[in-house]
Amino acid sequence: MSDIVKKTGLQLGIVLGTVLIVVSAYIYFVDLKLFTDVWIGMATALGMVVFGCIAALISRKKLGGYITFRESFSTYFITILIGRVMVCLFSVIVSSFVLTPETKVSLKQQMYDFNVKLMNQNLAPKEETEKMVKSWPQYDPFTPSEIITPAVKYLLRDCLIGFLAALVIRNKRALI
Known part of the structure; x- marks a missing residue:
């Protein structure tokens, strides 16, 4: 995996995590009714997929227009993993010490x-x-395990979407 893939995934993952933390902070501290809002949940899931796809497209551009499936998926995965870990840690801290x-x-x-x-x-x-x-x-x-377990399940769901996105974004014949 090239440094471009890692760096792009890390940078956009931090941006994604920051956006998710801001949304979560708004929900926790301003409007608790949004905690169970279906549209917020769907927008969050869509946002993660969009950020992952954008990260893969940026990597492809930085790599000179050619990207393999592995590089494309790696960028996508690193982005959503970093974002998911950041918001998960935020949720654990807020639920353990603030609420x-x-x-x-x-x-x-x-x-x-x-x-x-x-x-x-x-x-x-x-x-x-x-x-x-x-x-x-x-x-x-509000236990850490009840916060982390669904996050891992959602990460797996997002990876399935990432496989499809990586297939579309790649432009070399090799799948791996």
Whole structure:
């Protein structure tokens, strides 16, 4: 992997992480109702993919117009990894040291209402809804493991999109 790929991925990853931290800070400190907003979640996911693709395109330009699949995906992956790690660390710090217990209760209630609404909209079996309702009091969404686990799952989802993007962005015959 060339230095251009690493440097571009790192630079845009830091920019992405900063943008995600600003959005998260706004949600945590200004408008908690946005915590469960579907459109914010979709915009965040789209933003990550766009940043990754832009990073790959910039790398291709810096490499003289030719980029392999590996270089393209590496740039994309480094960008979204750095961004995801930065916002994850921010969330762990905020939830561990900044949020008051009252705010955590409010956010947990919002999450509960959102999950029940989502399960009802998707016609989930009544048993699954009851199971979620019974287990909810023991669930603590503010532990580091509960913050990191979904972040890893979303990173894997974004990698699948990155594979497709790298296939489109590459312009050499070699796939690896």
